[in-house]
Amino acid sequence: MIFLIILITLIAIGVVLFLTWFFATKADGNCPICALKTFPPTKITIDTSKDEELVGGSKTPIMGWSSWNALRNRIDEDTIYDMAKAMVDTGLADAGYKYVNIDDCWHSSMRDENGMLQGDLESFPSGMAELGKKINSLGLKMGLYTSNGTLTCEDLPASLGHEEIDAKTFASWGAEYFKYDFCHNEKISGRTPIIEYIGISRKGEREFVKLTPDRAKYSGRARQIKVEDLPTKKGIAYLNHGAGKATFKLDVASGGEYVFTVHFKKLTSKKPTYMQIVVNGDINEVFFPPSNAFTSDARLQTLIKLNSGENIITLQNPVVTRADSSYIQYRRMGKALEDASRAWAIYTGEVQKPITYSICEWGTCKPWLWNGKVGNMWRTTHDIFAKWFSIYAIYKFTVRLYKYASPGHVNDPDMLEVGNGKLTLEENRSHFSLWCMMAAPLVLGNDLREIEKNGKGQDILDIVTNNELIRIDQDSLVKPAKKIDRLGSTDVLARPLSNGDVALCLFNTSKKNKHVEYDIEKLKDDKYLGISRLGNAQIKDLWTNDIFHSDTIKTDIPTHGVKVYRITCR
Known part of the structure; x- marks a missing residue:
């Protein structure tokens, strides 16, 4: 009897909480039913069919070395350069290993006076551009790392919200590989406040046009509603969680950069909310800050380019699941890297160095389904360890994903642990063979300086330089x-x-x-x-x-x- 009472009480509390949330969400101008579609979080709901494929870097799986497995946070510019020299001296470079990937802990906890990332001021005093030149002088390529979050996995400055400036920085340093981790990630909100109107003007001038709710063409659940506590008494609602869109046509006499001032009703939220202003197919993102309701309305400004003549402007928030958020964030960086490497080549007059883009999202949101729309390689699982159970588990999962790979787009079961831990010689050989069969990146994680100094050093070198297996891995079909x-x-x-x-x-x-x-x-x-x-x-x-x-x-x-x-x- 007591159990039944407790059960009924819990159900009643649940119903009250759900109804409270439902009507509060509706009052905020958000579609409650649409907000319930956030499960499963790994399912991407965004229509990616019209997104252009990002070209990126290497068409075959990269081959190289990474600092993380062997050294973790114990790196400096001398150690990295010694590893690069060892790559050449051992014949690994001749076998195809070209990338020297500097993982977490290369950078200072401070951005410089221009807001740019910089190498650790003690352990990388010469700067990353200079180290890149030294690596290049050996015929090798430099790779770098940050995270798609507020901090890296080792709690250093990361690139979420700084994609454009960081991409330009990496390109200016000559980086040809970039690993983008997932630590401290902040999911983009699927919520969007009620939009009162958008005022558009030239910078330094008064507003000359308003995009008001009555001018919009609506699709999906989006619509105009009455809002008593807004000055105009009306607003655009139900843009949240992919619920619908509001589209405007706007003619301007001359193209160029315009100020968009978004007037909106404050939405009670402890985290930023989100909207996309899509202008002639180009996505412009705006984030509404968490608000205190001293006043009911607020405004937010952004700069957006318009074309001379007719412009199509759409307001939307396509984020339903975590996968949608990850897609937008990772694609944002991929586009920034591609633009930055091209722009730097034009600026310097040098040959472009495309940046191979590694999505280290740990397979959380099935990045293989995003394919070439985002990057060149994507981690299929969480981190590998120098234990047979780890290698075997990652193989079992990744081998099933063979159909998602193609030239320039590969499954990444993580770095090689060949030569690390207590793996047997057979296990080392199997590990390397399986990665080659799966058309995986061959990124060594052992201490190359020690490769010939211990009893099994030559055996390990023989494994990772097996030319016949490397030919299999690097086959141009890239069919795992x-x-x-x-x-x-x-x-x-x-x-x-x-x-x-x-x-x-x-x-x-x-x-x-x-x-x-x-x-x-x-x-x-x-x-x-x-x-x-x-x-x-x-x-x-x-x-x-x-x-x-x-x-x-x-x-x-x-x-x-x-x-x-x-x-x-x-």
């Missing part, structure tokens, strides 16, 4: 391996290659050695591979370089081991 079969505890992976060959990997996932026999004629059954015939195929073992001709592969695979073959089908 698909898991096409499973033989007991052995995964069968295959990927098509640009010259018509097929790469085949047999991966023993168990803790026991396995004998495996595989009929390669089965490969013809999978349309993804595109094989028409296999008669008298040549098979090359890419770890032993043995070559043979057979219809069946018979082999023994050690625990957590792989066998990788290149099959010539003609």
Whole structure:
């Protein structure tokens, strides 16, 4: 009986809270039903079909080294340069490893007097531009890092809200890779206040035109409503959470930059709310500050370019889910990087250095679904560790995403842990092989200065410079391996290659050695591979370089081991 009373009480409290929220949301000019569509948060609801694909940098998965796995926050300019020299001295650069990616903790906790990021004043005293030149002098490329948040993961200044100036800074330093993390991210609000009207004027002049609610054409749930506590007694409502749009046509005599003054009804909120002013297809973002209701109305100004003649101006807030927010924020930086690298090349008269853009969103909002609309590579999971369970779990998840990759757009299962931790030689070899089969970036995370100073250094170097595996990873088709079969505890992976060959990997996932026999004629059954015939195929073992001709592969695979073959089908 007591349990029933408690249950009824909780339900009653829930109903009261829901109704209070529902009517308060409606009173704020927001659509309550639309606000309920925020689940699941990983689903992108924005129509991205009209967004242009960002070109970005490398068309094949990048190869290089990153400071994070081995060094964490213990970096300085001498250490980074020593790693770059080691990349050359060990032959890694000749094998294709070109990017020297400086992860978190390279920068000062202070922006400079111009609001620009700067290298740590003690550990990078020469500045990042100078370090970039030294790295370039070795025939290598510099990569940098911040976060899509208010701070980086190590609580240093980040780029959310500073995308344009930071992109210009990175381009001016000659960066050719940029990793954008997800720590301290702040989701864009799906809420939008009631818009009373927008006044438009030239800078330094009085308002010459008003975009009032009665002039708008509405779509979706958006509409004009009566608002007693606004001077004009009317406003545009229901723009929130993708509910609808208000569109205006405006003719101006001459194009150029105009002041848009947005007059709005204050919305009770502890966080900034949001709206997009889309002018002739270009998105201009405005953030309304959290408000104190001493007065009911307020104004916000922004500068927007208009064309001579007719302009189409749309007010909207397409943010429904966290995925929508992430898409907007990551695309904002991607566009800034592309514009900055192009503008810097024009300014200096030098050849443009496209910046390969890495979306390190941890796979939280399924960035592979955004594909080339945002960046060149996207993390599929949270961080990797030098533990077999971590490597295996990331492989199991990422191998399923094969269909989302293409030239210039790749799945990123995170940096290589080859040579780190207590991985066995077989596990190191398997780790590298699986990443190559998945067309993943090959970014080393070990201490390159120590690569030949310990007992397994040469073995590790031999693994990561295996030219045959690197050729598989760098194949221009950029079609990752698909898991096409499973033989007991052995995964069968295959990927098509640009010259018509097929790469085949047999991966023993168990803790026991396995004998495996595989009929390669089965490969013809999978349309993804595109094989028409296999008669008298040549098979090359890419770890032993043995070559043979057979219809069946018979082999023994050690625990957590792989066998990788290149099959010539003609």
